[in-house]
Amino acid sequence: MAPELYWREFTRDGSVDRDFLADENFLIANFSDWFGRWLQEKDHATLQSFDSLVRHFWGESRNPPKYDVDTFMVADGSFFSEDQPQPEWFTPHVRFLTVVKPAGTESFARKTSPEDDKWTFAIAGKISERQHTYTREHSFLDVASWDGVTVRYYKNDYVNGKDKQAWIHFGESMDAFGRSEYLGPFNGHVNGAPIMKELHEPWIHWLGQSGTFEACFSNEMKEDFKSAPYLSRNRVLLSEVNHNPEQLEDAIKGSVSNFFITRRDRDFKEGSKLRKKPQHIPRWTAHVFLTTTVNIVAALPVSGSDTEFVIPNEHFFDKEVLRRDRFPDLYVS
Template sequence: MTDGERASLGDPFFELVLARGRFPGTAAELLAVLNDSNGAPEGVPEQMVFVVAEAGQIPFNSASARLPRSVRYVVTRGRPASGPTVLVSTRPPATDPTAFLQVAGWDGRNKVFHFYERAGDAWLWEGSSWHAFDDAARGKGPFDSHVNGTLVMKELRLPWLHWNSTAQEIPLESFPPDHPVRTDPLFAARESADILERRVVRPAVQRWTRARLDRLLGAPGGVAAPRELLRHLLAATSVNIVSSEERSRGSKPEFGLPATFFFDVESIVNQLALDISGLGQAFQVRRPDYESAVAALGLVLKHSDAGFQQAGDAFFAWPVSERAFEDCVVVGELTRRGILSPGFALGLLMVDAWNPTDSAARESLLQYVPAGTTPAGQIEAETRRNINNAAAGLPPEAPERIAADYLTLDEGAMRTRAAAELDAFVAKVRARLATSQGVLDFMRVADWRRRAFRKRRIAEFGLTLPFSNIDENAPPLAVTRDAEVVER
C-alpha cells in the first residue's frame, strides 16, 4: 500500500497496531499489543469475549470423537464512550500461530469498517465496507459473508442457536480432554450472545447503514444505483438464522415457532409499524406433531467427513432462515428519511408476503426500479410509474398487478388492507398448525429454506442446520396466501 492509502485507514486496529510497526502473529499477541495503549486516550481497553460452536452442544464420546468442534471466538475491544470498535475473530487456542486471525475495525473518521487478515507473517488490508458493493470485490474475501459491508452474526435472535448465551452454555463436557478451550483464558471469559447482539452487532449494522445512506443519498448527481438500494426491500441479500425458543428434545406439550418464518415481521411490523392483531398469540405446534414431522423428514445433524450422525433436529427446534437484519434496517432508514413512503414499501412487501425469503415474485419487481443514476426523491415515483405501466393487461395474480393494486390506495387504506390480509393469513396458518399434516407441510418449507441457505456463501459449516431425507436439489416450495404449501 502507498503512504496515502495507509494514511486513509483510521480505525483503532490500524492506528494502534499496524501503523506502529507491530505485526502480531497470534490473537494473544494482538490483544497484548492493544493492551499497551489501554491508558492512552486512543486506547481500546474494554474487552468482551463471545464463543460460537456448531458442535458445542454435542457431548464428546466415541461416536463424536472425530467431530471438529468448530469453535470460534469473537473478541471485541472499545471504550465506554464509543462502544466496541475493534472485533477480532479467531479460534482457540489464542496462542496458536496457525489459527486464522481476522479483524474488523470501525473507522469513525471515514465511517466504514476496515477488514484485515493475517497471512503468515504479513497483515493484509482486505478492503472497507464500500468494497462489498464493488463489482470487483463483491462476494470475495471478507465480502463473501459480509455482503453488505457490516458485521454478521447469523444467529441474531434468542436463543442464538450455536452461541454461548443465557439460553444455553457451551459446556466443557462437549470437548475432548486435551482440547485447548479447557485451559484457554479467552474461553473462560466468555459472555452471553445477547450482549453481542444488543451492544455490538445491531448498533454496528445501524451505524454503517446510516453512514452508507448519508453518502449515497447525498451524492449531488443523484443515487447512482437505485436498483441495488431497493434490492434490500424486494430481495434477500442475505439471511439470519432463527429458531424456536424451545429445545427440540423437551417436555412441553406445545411450543411456539418463530413468527419470522411466516412473514417479514421485522420489516412490516417493527420497521413500518403495521399493527397485526393476530400476532398477539404465538404460532403454536403440538410436540407430537412436531416429532412426527421430524421423523417423517428424517432430520439429522451430520458431518460426513467425521462420519458423524445424530438423528433429530438442531438443539433448538425449527431452525430456519429469516430476512437479514441488515436488509430490514435499510428499509426502515429509507422510509424514515422520506426516500420511500411507508405505504410504498409496505405495498411492495405485501407481494408474496407469505414467502419472506427467496421470493421470485417479489424480486421480479426490481426490473421496474430505475437502473441508472436517479435523484433520490424520484426513485419511488419512477418505480410506481413503471409498475403501473407494466401491470396494465396482466392477470390479477401477476406480481405487477398485486403491487399496482396496493399502490393505488392511500396509506391508511393500504395499512387497513395489509393488516386484514395478514390477519387472515395468520389465522389460516394457526389452523393448519393445529393439524399434523399442516405441521409436516410447514416443516417441508423449513427444509427447503435450509437447502437454499446451504447454497449461500455464509453457509460455512455442515452442522449449522439439520439435513433431511429430501434431495438437496428437489424443487423449491412456496406458501400461498391460504397457508397451503405448493411447489414453485
C-alpha cells in the same frame, strides 16, 4: 524498521488474488483507522495469533483500564452434556470474537465531527491445537475495524499463498458498493452473521444460556483455555468469556445501523439535500431482494391443512431496509 504490511487485489476472472506491499501512500490512505495506525507502530505487526493480539489489549484493560475488552465464544455441540464426543468424528470448531474499544465508550459509535476519534474493532479467531499458534494453515485471524464512518477489514494471512505470513488490508465497507462488490470480504453469505452463526436467541452456538460446550473440549483445549487470562480467571474454565451474547447482538445492530446511515446519506444526499440522481441504485435494489431475513423453514402451517403454509414476506424481500425511518426523506407524507 517499518513493518511490512500488504493489501490484496481481488480478481473476477478466476485467477489467484494478488498481494502487494503497501507503500507510504497506501498506508496513509487505507491504514487510516485506529487499528491500521496501531499496526504500523513498534512491533505490533508481529502479533499474529489470536492469543497474542487479544492478550496485548487485555493486559492494557486492567487498572486503570485503557480499553474495554469483551470476548464471546461460538462453537458446535452445546447439546452434549455428559460423555465427551470422540475427536475422530466430531470437532466443536471453537471460535472467539473479541470486541475492543476505548474504556468507558460506546461501541461502534458514529463520528459526529472531524475531530472525533471514535473507534471499535472486533477480532475473530480460530484456534487449533495450542492457544498461541501463529500458523494460518489450520487457523484464521481477522479484524474488522470501525472508525466512526466505515469498517476496514484486515486479515493475517499468507502473502500470495506462500510461506510468508503478514497483516493484509482486505478493503473497507464502502467497497461493497464499488469495484470490489461480491469479492473478498464482500462475498459472504447474504443472510450470514459474524462467524456464520445465528445472532439471535436461542443462541444454540454461543457460550451462554444454551450450554457450556465443555463435553466437547479435549483436555488439551481445556488447559489452553484455562491458561489464557482473558478467557479464564484463576483457571476457572471460560469464566472471563461473556456469557450474554445479547450484548454482542446489541453492539452489532448498532454498528450496522450506523453504517447504514453513513452509506444512505452518501448515496442519496449531497450535503443536507437529496441528490437528483442517487448513486448505486442497483446495489440498493439487491439489498431489498437478496438480503432476506427469514428462512423458509419459518413458514407457518395453514390451520386445518398439512400441505399449505404461509411463507413470511421477509423470505422474498428485506422488509427492514424499506422501513419508513430508514429513508425518512424519501417517503411522501
